[in-house]
Amino acid sequence: MIFIFPGEVRLKNNRLLVLLVFVLLAVFCAAIFIGRYPKPYWMPLNLLLHESLAQKLVFSLRIPRLLMAMLLGMSLAACGQVLQMLFRNPIVEPGFLGVSQGAAFGASFAILFLGASLLHVEIFAALFALLGLALSFAIARLVKFGGWILRLVLSGIVVSAIMSSGLGILKYLADPLTQLQEITFWLLGGLWSATWTDVLFILPVVALCLTAVFLMRWRLNVLSLSDATAFSLGTAANRERVFLLVCAVIAVAAVTSVSGIVNWVGLIVPHVSRRIFGSNAQFSLPGAMLIGAIFSILCDVIARTLLAGEIPLGIITSFLGALIFIILMSRQNLKAASHD
Amino acid sequence: MIDAPKLTLSNVEFCYAQGAAVLNSLSLDIVPASITAVLGPNGAGKTTLLNTVLGFLKPQSGAVLLDGVNISQYSRSQLSRLIGLVPQAEHIPFNFTVLEYILLGRTPYMGIFSMPQEKDHQAAESMLDLLHIAHIKQRPITELSGGEQQLVLLARALAQQPKILLLDEPTTHLDLGNTVVILNALKDLARRNVTVIFTTHDPQVAIYCADQVVLMKQGHVLSAGRLQEILTSAQLSRLYGVQISVQQVAGRPVVLLPR
Numbered sequence: 019m020i021f022i023f024p025g026e027v028r029l030k031n032n033r034l035l036v037l038l039v040f041v042l043l044a045v046f047c048a049a050i051f052i053g054r055y056p057k058p059y060w061m062p063l064n065l066l067l068h069e070s071l072a073q074k075l076v077f078s079l080r081i082p083r084l085l086m087a088m089l090l091g092m093s094l095a096a097c098g099q100v101l102q103m104l105f106r107n108p109i110v111e112p113g114f115l116g117v118s119q120g121a122a123f124g125a126s127f128a129i130l131f132l133g134a135s136l137l138h139v140e141i142f143a144a145l146f147a148l149l150g151l152a153l154s155f156a157i158a159r160l161v162k163f164g165g166w167i168l169r170l171v172l173s174g175i176v177v178s179a180i181m182s183s184g185l186g187i188l189k190y191l192a193d194p195l196t197q198l199q200e201i202t203f204w205l206l207g208g209l210w211s212a213t214w215t216d217v218l219f220i221l222p223v224v225a226l227c228l229t230a231v232f233l234m235r236w237r238l239n240v241l242s243l244s245d246a247t248a249f250s251l252g253t254a255a256n257r258e259r260v261f262l263l264v265c266a267v268i269a270v271a272a273v274t275s276v277s278g279i280v281n282w283v284g285l286i287v288p289h290v291s292r293r294i295f296g297s298n299a300q301f302s303l304p305g306a307m308l309i310g311a312i313f314s315i316l317c318d319v320i321a322r323t324l325l326a327g328e329i330p331l332g333i334i335t336s337f338l339g340a341l342i343f344i345i346l347m348s349r350q351n352l353k354a355a356s357h358d
Numbered sequence: 359m360i361d362a363p364k365l366t367l368s369n370v371e372f373c374y375a376q377g378a379a380v381l382n383s384l385s386l387d388i389v390p391a392s393i394t395a396v397l398g399p400n401g402a403g404k405t406t407l408l409n410t411v412l413g414f415l416k417p418q419s420g421a422v423l424l425d426g427v428n429i430s431q432y433s434r435s436q437l438s439r440l441i442g443l444v445p446q447a448e449h450i451p452f453n454f455t456v457l458e459y460i461l462l463g464r465t466p467y468m469g470i471f472s473m474p475q476e477k478d479h480q481a482a483e484s485m486l487d488l489l490h491i492a493h494i495k496q497r498p499i500t501e502l503s504g505g506e507q508q509l510v511l512l513a514r515a516l517a518q519q520p521k522i523l524l525l526d527e528p529t530t531h532l533d534l535g536n537t538v539v540i541l542n543a544l545k546d547l548a549r550r551n552v553t554v555i556f557t558t559h560d561p562q563v564a565i566y567c568a569d570q571v572v573l574m575k576q577g578h579v580l581s582a583g584r585l586q587e588i589l590t591s592a593q594l595s596r597l598y599g600v601q602i603s604v605q606q607v608a609g610r611p612v613v614l615l616p617r
């Protein structure tokens with residue numbers, strides 16, 4: 019085992035983060051040229067420089083969609099990491115606390131009763147996602163036993179169950195030839211509807227929430243300790259935890275309103291990041307945000323490029339996420355090996 | 359060097375929601391820069407006492423005073439620079455390295471948005487040296503032995519530079535060698551002007567290092583005072599409800615269980 023000085027660890031992690039920023043930029047720029055116009059897989063630079071249709075396609079469709087994918091991945095990964103650390107449970111994901119099921123119910127409600135205009139779907143998804151969060155907190159306060167975390171987990175499960183039974187009713191009522199298809203497609207997740215308007219609406223919300231989480235990432239470490247220890251280190255543990263949770267979940271509610279349900283990113287990316295950077299959120303949180311953005315962009319590129327028709331994004335992220343999870347689980351001592 | 363503040367508990371009453379009183383008009387004076395062992399049967403309220411001194415649990419009546427000032431008057435960050443806690447068997451679900459974990463002890467000296475700076479790293483490193491665990495600083499904490507883990511918990515609390523250190527059964531799961539290492543570290547702390555209060559089930563541990571002993575039963579203090587005066591056959595028998603004999607061997611008390 020090589021003796022590593024702590025300064026070198028910090029330096030190594032900082033270099034890795036800078037490297038990931040460049041990878042993200044490279045992936046983003048490459049993805050601009052990948053698509054099915056003019057023919058599958060690659061748009062020559064020349065075409066982009068000279069053809070107005072190509073320019074229009076890139077600037078009004080691909081770039082906002084790429085930005086959306088980036089925000090989506092960052093939010094899901096950051097929220098996943100925040101929830102995993104605050105709940106002291108590495109298999110929690112952002113849909114916890116009723117947010118995903120709430121968004122699904124809200125979107126389906128809009129599809130069924132408000133004529134499925136995109137704007138309505140997005141607004142209702144966001145509203146019900148936040149409602150799910152609020153309900154989870156409200157019910158957690160009613161629970162008469164257990165610590166704060168257990169109560170929140172329980173009420174999150176309850177709210178998710180209520181929302182998904184409501185969703186079941188809506189699906190049952192939906193016209194199977196039109197509305198049910200739309201609901202199903204929304205539940206599988208996708209960014210085909212992302213526009214500049216979406217990006218401009220969501221960017222400030224996500225930026226604000228993620229900045230707060232990012233700045234408090236050392237605090238996140240402390241808040242993952244037991245209540246008494248976190249208290250002894252001078253934190254207002256419950257207040258700070260609620261603040262971080264609300265920030266993280268609002269970011270996810272915002273992106274989910276556009277993307278629909280995208281699973282596995284929030285679960286798997288924090289794990290990958292901890293494997294690379296260690297558990298310290300000082301490095302693993304920004305790492306997770308960058309990896310999440312890269313992963314989402316790559317998955318979305320596959321989703322819109324692989325076949326002539328769009329593949330729902332959630333299918334790709336679930337499939338690749340599950341594959342990565344298998345690899346991670348079967349290579350338990352990846353981290354230990356890197357120290358030898 | 360700032361003196362350790364004088365810690366006083368005055369008529370402290372505490373009960374959990376809907377429960378019977380866990381601390382029952384408990385009054386106590388702790389000599390600054392000394393070691394106090396809290397002994398008592400299971401459920402006597404020892405951990406509750408530590409959490410109340412910490413300020414984590416708020417007494418329903420009575421007060422915990424530092425130099426005569428109620429700890430509820432102190433801000434969180436002031437308090438966290440004065441009082442440190444080594445909980446019993448802290449479960450840490452994430453694989454921090456030893457150094458990262460000890461750095462968490464620097465949080466009271468950092469702003470809510472700050473990261474540890476060079477001086478925090480230096481403080482953490484010096485705690486590693488103090489407890490002779492510098493060689494494990496890059497090891498993940500979940501892979502440590504019980505003795506190493508206890509030393510790391512202690513180092514994290516010491517990085518806080520507390521004037522009062524609370525430890526909940528610091529030696530319970532340790533072998534004799536590691537027990538002595540931890541207790542010697544506590545003695546060293548008292549010499550450095552830190553007030554140490556710990557709970558234990560083992561009177562022999564108290565005898566090894568404590569200046570004062572507090573005997574607790576059913577939420578109140580049965581007796582408290584200098585070790586030699588308190589750890590007697592009569593007192594311990596009364597405390598635990600079994601016949602316990604305290605003998606003097608080589609000028610030190612030795613606790614014998616009934617046979």
